[in-house]
Amino acid sequence: xxxxxxxxxxxxxxxxxxxxxxxxxxxxxxxxxxxxxxxxxxxxxxxxxxxxxxxxxxxxxxxxxxxxxxxxxxxxxxxxxxxxxxxxxxxxxxxxxxxxxxxxxxxxxxxxx
Amino acid sequence: xxxxxxxxxxxxxxxxxxxxxxxxxxxxxxxxxxxxxxxxxxxxxxxxxxxxxxxxxxxxxxxxxxxxxxxxxxxxxxxxxxxxxxxxxxxxxxxxxxxxxxxxxxxxxxxx
Numbered sequence: 001x002x003x004x005x006x007x008x009x010x011x012x013x014x015x016x017x018x019x020x021x022x023x024x025x026x027x028x029x030x031x032x033x034x035x036x037x038x039x040x041x042x043x044x045x046x047x048x049x050x051x052x053x054x055x056x057x058x059x060x061x062x063x064x065x066x067x068x069x070x071x072x073x074x075x076x077x078x079x080x081x082x083x084x085x086x087x088x089x090x091x092x093x094x095x096x097x098x099x100x101x102x103x104x105x106x107x108x109x110x111x112x113x
Numbered sequence: 114x115x116x117x118x119x120x121x122x123x124x125x126x127x128x129x130x131x132x133x134x135x136x137x138x139x140x141x142x143x144x145x146x147x148x149x150x151x152x153x154x155x156x157x158x159x160x161x162x163x164x165x166x167x168x169x170x171x172x173x174x175x176x177x178x179x180x181x182x183x184x185x186x187x188x189x190x191x192x193x194x195x196x197x198x199x200x201x202x203x204x205x206x207x208x209x210x211x212x213x214x215x216x217x218x219x220x221x222x223x224x225x
Contacts, residue, residue, distance in 0.1 A: 042215030104156030
């Protein structure tokens with residue numbers, strides 16, 4: 001049973017560019033959350049998707065947007081990249097909205113130059 | 114405002130020792146308290162979690178102690194091994210569908 005998968009593993013972009021990160025949830029899971037983890041910090045919640053809708057959002061600007069597809073996979077898009085967006089972006093899935101347990105993927109390391 | 118404060122920032126113990134990592138929170142409405150383990154280059158993995166209706170929970174070598182009145186919870190790792198060297202995060206969550214709020218992490222090194 002595949003766990004949460006994310007692509008790409010690493011990504012290098014320059015300031016002002018746009019990036020799209022992808023996530024496939026664990027089999028049987030329908031809820032996807034995205035987190036940003038800066039170096040030496042704990043993960044910070046960006047937003048959550050369920051039934052193809054954004055259900056909750058953390059304290060992140062509108063430059064951060066997402067999407068969930070009918071197969072429950074998800075994308076995170078970041079526009080107008082800033083140096084401060086350099087971080088590990090983590091996707092987590094859970095079996096449903098009510099579940100406490102979240103399973104994290106390995107993350108995508110984004111470097112903005 | 115930091116909703117959960119984790120300490121220490123780093124910890125070095127000898128193999129077989131019992132590292133203890135602490136977290137303190139402010140909001141009594143939190144009702145789910147997990148600990149995650151993260152190895153370099155990997156995502157966090159759920160280790161163990163507790164709810165406020167119990168004071169202690171053990172899973173293998175990992176134990177959570179929960180002090181509701183003090184608004185603190187801690188992770189104990191029994192008989193620690195070099196393979197336990199990782200960064201550990203506590204987290205808190207309100208009831209219902211709310212996001213996890215993580216501490217800043219503790220880097221644990223277990224030396225042989």
